[in-house]
Structure formats: structure tokens, C-alpha cells
């Protein structure tokens with residue numbers, strides 16, 4: 108939102124207040140533990156001077172793949188990172204479905220979250236059935252507010268999977284509404300509009316992904332691979348398109364499958380670094396930028412706050428000081 112838009116919002120709110128339309132906002136109580144629920148009236152994460160980052164992925168594995176590295180890096184610096192899966196993943200397997208699969212996939216991402224040092228929530232919406240409804244827009248808006256987010260990340264709305272697309276749409280639909288006091292008045296609006304980011308993808312139509320921010324994840328790559336190895340239903344057993352042949356039958360087969368998983372993801376993140384090498388050099392300098400092996404990339408959405416280069420460095424405190 109542009110500054111003037113926030114300013115006009117303030118004027119409107121002020122006039123309404125002067126006219127006797129009281130703002131009955133709920134008291135903000137310090138949470139003993141980070142808020143992890145998605146309905147109204149839940150505590151807001153108190154502002155402790157650290158960054159709040161919330162990422163929405165469509166399935167229980169998407170956030171971990173796209174931002175598991177930078178998530179761990181923020182978390183190591185004491186910032187607050189939350190991953191939200193907008194569906195419960197309950198059709199994402201070739202041989203099981205429904206409640207048992209949803210529970211299994213929740214357990215997998217909770218185990219991954221422990222390794223990465225992030226908070227994870229899986230919304231109880233059926234896999235393959237996410238729609239950009241008003242109800243879901245309110246859920247996403249409240250979650251962003253409750254996390255007191257400085258940064259919000261999601262898929263781009265150009266993607267092969269409908270759940271990915273609509274997760275991107277839901278983030279876009281919240282990008283202005285998080286500051287509007289009379290939408291979801293049970294959850295206090297954000298005072299400062301976050302920066303909204305898209306995670307990287309390879310889709311070309313109507314426009315390809317643009318890497319505005321590329322982060323080296325070399326310092327945490329083994330941890331990220333450890334976290335991804337927890338998501339066995341997808342990366343060992345093959346998810347919806349897998350088969351019984353993929354399930355390891357012996358300890359040796361399991362070890363080999365985990366090794367394949369690690370190498371496949373390692374080369375995927377190395378490909379991200381190679382693809383956006385110019386941006387890495389711009390952000391890290393020539394020598395360091397050339398040495399980065401694995402990376403994660405993000406595009407700035409034009410609907411939220413537009414960060415200056417200095418603010419990008421404050422929000423991503425991983426780049427070397429500029430001379």
C-alpha cells in the first residue's frame with residue numbers, strides 16, 4: 108500500500124472514531140506460545156523487535172521446499188518464522204488418503220519444523236479443493252495479522268497446481284486487507300503493511316518468475332535436506348504419483364532412497380543459484396556471489412510495501428555490508 112493510502116485509511120478511521128464508531132478491538136495479550144490457530148480472537152504475536160515472517164504453501168511440503176533454508180536462517184537469528192499449509196494434503200499419496208494421510212503429513216512437517224526452528228500450522232482444508240473464497244481470505248488475513256508479519260511469502264498465482272494458484276491469489280487478496288480495520292475487526296489490523304513475496308517457480312506464462320532477492324542457503328543446506336527427508340510420504344514414497352515399488356523394504360533401500368532425495372534436492376537448489384547467479388553477485392559481491400552453491404529466490408509482489416534496497420538488507424540480514 109502506498110503511504111497516502113495508509114494515511115487516508117487513518118483519516119477515515121479517525122472520522123469514524125470521532126463520529127462515535129468505537130474501535131472495539133480485542134486487547135492484545137502476550138502469547139505464552141506463538142499463536143498457531145486460524146480462527147478469530149486468537150493472540151497476536153507480540154512485537155519484540157524481531158522480524159515476523161509467515162509463508163503460505165498449498166501442501167505440507169511446499170514451504171519447506173521453497174523457503175526451508177532461509178526460514179532456518181531467520182530462525183537462527185531469533186526471528187519468528189511460521190509456515191502455513193493451506194490444505195491438509197489428504198489426497199497427496201498413491202496408496203492412502205483422508206484423515207490418516209492428513210495426520211501423517213502434519214506429523215512430517217512438524218518434524219521438519221523442529222529441525223528448521225520454525226512454527227508450522229496445517230489448515231484443515233481438503234487437498235485439491237482450495238478455493239479463493241471470502242472465508243479463506245479472512246483466514247489468511249487473520250493469520251498474517253496474528254503473526255504480526257513483516258514478510259509474507261506464497262506461490263505465484265501462475266502455477267500448475269490449482270491449490271498453489273489459489274494460495275497465491277489468497278495472499279494477494281490479503282495484501283491490502285491486512286490493514287483495513289473493519290475487515291475481521293476481531294483481529295487487530297497491521298499498522299505497517301508487510302512486504303509480500305512470491306517463492307520461485309519455473310512457469311513462463313503469462314510472465315516468468317523474476318528473482319528480486321536470492322539468498323545463499325549453503326550454511327543450512329544439510330539441515331534443510333534433513334528436514335525434507337522427514338517428508339517421507341512425498342519424497343520417499345512419491346506422493347500422489349508414487350507407487351508401492353517406491354517404498355523401501357530394507358534399511359539399505361531406505362538409506363539409498365534418502366541419499367537420492369538429498370542429492371536431487373541439492374541439485375535443484377544449486378540450479379536456483381546458477382540460474383540467478385547475476386543477482387547473487389549483485390547482492391553478495393563478485394567473489395562471494397560466484398561461490399554460492401545452493402540458493403532460494405523470491406520475487407517482490409507489487410501489492411504490498413515496496414522495500415528499498417536498504418530495507419531488503421534489513422529484512423534479509425544475510426548479505427555482506429556494501430562498501
Ligand SMILES: [Zn+2]
Pocket residue numbers: 165166169268271
Ligand atoms: Zn504443493
